[in-house]
Amino acid sequence: MIGLNLLYILIIIFYCLSVLGYFIDFIQNNQKVNRLAFWLLSIVWVLQLLFLSLRAFEYSRLPIMTIFEGMFFYAWVLVTFSLIINKLYRMDFLVFIVNLVGFSILTVSLFAQAGDVSPELSDLLISELLIIHIVVLLISYAMFTLSFSFSMLYFFQHQMLKQKRWGEKMQRTGNLSNLERFSFLFALIGVPLMMIGLILGVIWAWVKFETFPWYDLKVISSFILLIVYGCYLFQYQFKKRRGYSLALLNIAAFLVLLINYFLSSSFSEFHIW
Incomplete structure (x- = not known):
């Protein structure tokens, strides 16, 4: 659990830096910052996937069953598609807007219940x-x-x-x-x-x-x-x-x-x- 908490903090930090980088690029048209923001976002995607995999291993189920997991998975999907779009079409401002939304959702998930579901509910979720x-x-x-x-x-x-x-x-x-x-x-x-x-x-x-x-x-x-x-x-x-x-x-x-x-x-x- 401590490892997952640390991983989650790292995701928030890298995600924050990536969004900040895209914002700076949006204001100043700075390509160096843009490339850095893209690689930071790529790291976020990898860490998010690792987090989902570890949580799936910990609870022996698909990690989308709680409010927290739903928000986290939603944010991961947004990062995935924004990376694909950025790679194919180089729409940097779109990536900035999408990940501003994704970062907000990920931050809000901090206030959601992160624990596992009850045994009764787990039976239903099978x-x-x-x-x-x-x-x-x-x-x-x-x-x-x-x-x-x-x-x-x-x-x-x-x-x-x-x-x-x-x-x-x-x-x-x-x-x-x-x-x-x-x-x-x-x-x-x-x-x-x-x-x-x-x-x-x-x-x-x-x-x-x-x-x-x-x-x-x-x-x-x-x-x-x-x-x-x-x-x-x-x-x-x-x-x-x-x-x-x-x-x-x-x-x-x-x-x-x-x-x-x-x-x-x-x-x-x-x-x-």
């Missing part, structure tokens, strides 16, 4: 269906986070164009059409993943308890979140809406996601994550 349900939903959250990050870059780019602030920062954020397209694509991936995750959750609850808590706050907010992102996709694909207002809609959808993930979990009587 179900492979539930494990798939949790993993799929967490990955969908990661997709929505990436979609939000592209919309935030669109927002910044739009503001710079509006204020006629030409410069290197605007060039490095990418053009508006690509930002809009990537934002849509990641939301397009996230929506069916979330739909699948919700369906699996309903099936698992019905098999285990022969009922489903439709009036649970977490359940209600999850379906509201799915509807909001569905409206975003509908506006883009069928109404052919583009531009600033659509980016704001996607940003608002992510705020609904945060409410769903944090606030409703606090008041849910059925979910522990």
Whole structure:
């Protein structure tokens, strides 16, 4: 346990330094700091994977069952995708936004219960269906986070164009059409993943308890979140809406996601994550 605590502290430190490096690069366009921040983030990914592996070995289960583990896994998925995107497309500002969110989630997880689940609950969590349900939903959250990050870059780019602030920062954020397209694509991936995750959750609850808590706050907010992102996709694909207002809609959808993930979990009587 002491080793895991020390490892967690190292992750927080390296993650903090990486985010700080990307922030400095965002302000000063410093490529040396950018490269250092990337390697620090790579170290964070390795340490996170080691932490998850050690915790899985310690408790002999997949480490996604508690609130703490769910947040930690969510942050690890964000780091994974941001490294891949940065390697393929060199979108440094996107990596900064994504990992600012990831670092915030990892920090908040400090206040979540980190211990193992009770024996009674552990028996319930053995179900492979539930494990798939949790993993799929967490990955969908990661997709929505990436979609939000592209919309935030669109927002910044739009503001710079509006204020006629030409410069290197605007060039490095990418053009508006690509930002809009990537934002849509990641939301397009996230929506069916979330739909699948919700369906699996309903099936698992019905098999285990022969009922489903439709009036649970977490359940209600999850379906509201799915509807909001569905409206975003509908506006883009069928109404052919583009531009600033659509980016704001996607940003608002992510705020609904945060409410769903944090606030409703606090008041849910059925979910522990």
